[in-house]
Amino acid sequence: MNVIYVVIVTHNPKIWVDKCLGSLRQSLCTVRTIVIDNNSSDDSGEYIKKNYLEVDYIQFEENLGFGAANNIGIKKAYEANADYVFLLNQDAWIEPNTIENLIRAHENEPQFGILSPMHLNGRGDALDYNFSIYINPSKCKKIYSDIYLKSLKSKLYEVEFVNAAAWLLTRECIETVGGFNPSFFHYGEDENYVQRTKYKKLRVGVLATCKIFHDRETRTGTNIYFKDELELFKRLLILKVSNPFSDxxxxxxxxxxxxxxxxxxxxLRFDMAKKNISKVFLLNRKNKKEIIENKKKSIIEKSAFLNI
Incomplete structure (x- = not known):
């Protein structure tokens, strides 16, 4: 019998807790859930501890970032002999057969290290917008064609990328690729992980016959990681340098x-010149050294960044 862990990183998740954790209770396969909380300021922690006693709840007094927090959960699950670790966003939830179907798909096609379902929006009436971009014809012609022709296969469709809102990681993938690169605080870490997975000769696939619901629509506030020009530049720069396929x-x-x-x-575009000067000095020598060292670790080491 497979040992399956679900790892969820949270930060003020109260409005989604019941849909997210409640859906796991309905899973057709038994799962063990680890929640890593990144210093939430709502009362979600007490609510989870009171209403979801089966959850292993770990709270930190600082925001570790998405990747670092996931690494804690992945390591704990692996050391508890997990055969699979399912990473799930706090604002997402599954259907009863989602994880079971992903595991069956892996058993039929073990060359895949990352498996993901179809990502619908929170209402379930359309594909999640970002997900639809990842599987557009220029990136995954076959799945797009089969959606249009209503002839989806119960096999894995290989994709260039799928975001980590719902990833099934195999034990082999964890042992070979490891955890998320700590050079990334928030966003970009999943794209780097996909690059590293492919570099280690494992494949990334989507199982189109199962799904999750990803409720981006109710998010509020401005996301500085996409609105701030320097933050965006820094993330893209780290992605370029950290890519194991690139020099x-x-x-x-x-x-x-x-x-x-x-x-x-x-x-005479002095405003633009000022921005470009800021980009030159965005990362200091220590940051650059760490990013280069982390890239080397991700290439050379097995189970990089997990210490297992």
Whole structure:
């Protein structure tokens, strides 16, 4: 019998708790749930401890970020002899057969290290918008065609990328690839993990005959990780440098930004020149060294960043 753990990273998840954790209680296969809380300020912690006694609830007094918090849960699950670890967003929930079907799919196609269901929106009346981009014809022609023709197969469709809102990680994947790269605090870590998974010769797939619901629609507030130009630039830069398939380095970016600075000054675009100068000095020497070292670890080490 497979040992299955679900790992959920939370930060003020109260409005989704019952849908998320409640759906796991309805799972056709037995799961053990670990919640890693990133210093929530709502009363979700007490609510979970009171109403979901089966959950292993771990709370931190600081926000560790998505990847680092997941690594704690993945490591704990692995050391408890998990055969599979299912990563689930706090604002997402499953159907009763979701995890069971993913496991069956892996048993039929063990070359896949990351398996994900179809991601619907919170209402369940359309694909999650971001997910629809990941499986568009330019990235996964076969699945898109089968959706249109209403002939979805009960096999895994290989994809370039699928976000970590709902990932089934196999034990082999954890042992081979490891955890999330700590160079990323929030966002970008799943894209890097997919790159590393493929670099280690494991595949990434979507099982189109099962689904989850991802409720982005009720999120509130401004997301600085996408609105702030420097935050966005930093994340994309770290992604470029950390990609195991790429030789891109910080000197390449320095040269690029230096040329842009000269060009913007010549055209009297001093506002743009100032932004490009900020990009040049965004990361200090220590940060750059750590990012380079983490890339090396992700390539060389098995179970990188988990210490298992």
């Amino acid at each position: 891109y380095n910080f000197n390449d970016e320095f040269k690029k930004q230096f040329k842009l600075i000269i060009k913007t000054i010549l055209f």
